[in-house]
Amino acid sequence: MRLRFLLSALLFLASAPAALALDVDVSSFTLDNGMEVVVIPDHRAPVVTHMVWYKVGAADEPKGKAGIAHFLEHLMFKGTPRHPAGEFSRLVRANGGDENAFTTQDYTAYFQRIAKERLPLVMELEADRMQNLVLTDGNVLPERDVVKEERRQRVENEPGGLLSEQIDAALYTAHPYGKPVIGWMSEVAQLTRQDALDFYAEHYEPGSAVLVVAGDVTRDEVEVLAKRYYGPLNNRRPFAERLRTPEPPPVAERRVVMHDGRVSSPQWQRTYLAPSARQLEQRKELALSLLGEILGGGTQSRLHQRLALEYKLAAYVGAWYSGDNLDSGSFVLYAVPNPGADVAAIEKEIDAILKNIVDKGVTQAEVVRARSSAIADATYLLDSQEALARVFGEALTTGQSIADVMNWEKDMEKVTAEDVTQAARTLFDARASVTGLLLPEEAR
């Protein structure tokens, strides 16, 4: 299936010659074993971005094994019979490639950037470790210590990281999104080789993987290679739907306050539960994105205009909607008070701004401005091959479709001020919120 992602005709027909229009010819197909493949040609340079995204993340972890999804991501570099520990990375490096991996609540992705001639190599390597990982305590246990240091570095040594963890735990009382991707230290410290192998066997299958190849390739080239390297892999388990404990309807407004001697100045944040992108028709999801832009997306936004310019209460403000998760999205607002400004006063003004939007709605001018800003951002995004590849990987592993991505701009043009206002009315329910405060040490 071949789809054309045209940068808005509106942007180009008016003035520019045809040579400036950018066509991104995205193709997709599915292998017999269920592995979805997305091809994004980009012939600016003879390089490819090769990404394998597994539809598994921290929210799929069994009870008591917090952090195993991320730990396994580390361990995926520890070798197979054909390519013992360290060889994967050595081969990538020896072929002038760069690589990395990342884990989130809903997906785990592995990728390389390498000369296009080496695409068969990285496919072979990735296909090999999809089903042939071998682990020993000799490489598992030191890596567990590395993960503990990573947790210390990102969370325990970072007051902001600690607060984020507390906010998520308060926001999701039942759903596993309340548990951090890196895991709780006590559970991470107990993770074993067998835990990793069990999680791997359960979740790393071709049928639950998405292959994204962007770069100097054609659909046909990728299809031949994908069939050769990934095609022979079989699913060892029947596909299981990803069922997580749903978050019950929220009934209580929550507040998390953290004092810490390492904090230099107060910071305020509020997070609202919101539907995820896949739970909404695209137009409603985009309405939430535009709401974020209108409320707190830059210097023309309501938060900046009122809190920074007019009342001079905040030094930094912002808001955004985040929907690239399977089961739930969130809407975040933040503010950093000016020196000496009262955090309570900021909260009061923000509540007034939210109430105003709920009562009176947003204006057409705001929608037009926010939309054109979002569309401009998309042009800048096209400049980065990796960013473009990620857009598709994220969409397909969080229940969205290629069509969603391709129709993004068309659907964006349809969003009305009424859509955005309705989105705000549904969203701003205090019961569905956590307000978080990060404060310096209390005076003793």
Next chain:
Amino acid sequence: MTAKMYRVLTRGLLLALALFFHSAAAQAFAIQEVKSPGGITAWLVEEKAVPLIAMTFGVRTGSISDPPGKEGAADFLSAMLDEGAGGMLSSEFQAERDALAFRMSFSADKESFTGSFQTLSRNRERSFDLLRLAINQPRFDAEPLERVRQQLVLNARDRAKDPQNRALIAWMKQIVPGDAYDRDSGGSEETIAKLTADELRAAHARIFTRRTLQVAVVGDIDAATLGPLLDKVFGGLPDGEPVPPLPAPRPAAGPSLRVIDVDTPQSLIVFGHDSILRNDPDFIPAYVMTEILGGDGFDSRLTNEVREKRGLTYGVGFGLSPMDRVGFMIGSLQTANETAGQALEVARAEIARMAEEGPTQSELDEAKTYLTGSYALRFSSNAAIANQLLGLQQQNLGIDYVSKRNSLIEAVTLDQVKAQARRLLHADKLVVTIVGKPQGLK
């Protein structure tokens, strides 16, 4: 698509990506030297696939040139250039910037001041107009001045608590005590509070001259169109006077150790000593050697020993960091307080071992293959290429450097890297700064 605010955890440091622009693998892409009618020079890479233009430019005057008592002036200036220019007040300027969707930001480092600019092709003329205004006629009106001052005060407070920042500043104080390098680029809360609009104008006059201006442009524009735009934006700047050089830094030899006691679970350890400048004739073999010892994205010796084998850290790096006036060899790692002493000793032992033994042939071969093969990956987007090209200009490396860089790396021999290891690594003279509550120190 939604705004992307997910929490991700990466295995290691995310590396820069790259594209290069010819199909012949050994060829670098085409860089043109464009000289405007008014005599402004820029390096240009034409790339029409994406309808945008990225321009990065810089001058060689940075925060160490802030006069005593006015520390933070260059940084304050960098934050004020989008807060009103010419006849446009801040609100008007920003509204039009957002409507045009161009991106403009400035940054003051110790020895340079740089600007990054990106515009959509279709808004090119008007975006460049506003850039011209911002660079040539900043207003420094009272309202934005005070608003930005408050932001900068908060930033200074944050830096004063941030372990990375505290460690680096303290390390500089240890290694080049009394030198301008040991200042915080952004100034202190005290100095920021007192800076006036006139002092920012003086900073602007000091910084924005043609004398050391270097420019890189990548994207949907050709040389004939670019020339006049360069004159429009930069042509009105004064030629500028040479700046009297600062006294030469006198690095203090180690070994030395300073601990900044902070109640936090990890120790942040910075370690190193003085080293060579970029124009050292042996810089390339020295660079290859340090990549083997402690390079990013590498199975470096330090990563293998500190992270892979012993699990002591999430990341350790060590390498050359040449400034204009002196060079450093510097590295860092974070580890639980309990293992601080151990991690430092392992790092020190690896530096000593490399000094004594040098790399092996196979390490050298692997390093060369990786460094040459992955070089192209740095040039990953218009903006990234522009940044790379400005960097090359700032290091005086010549417009043909991109195409000859790999052959320079290929030419490095085992004898050379061994000699540089012996020459440049001094494990017994490390200057060490630790922020945290380190245990087990010798």
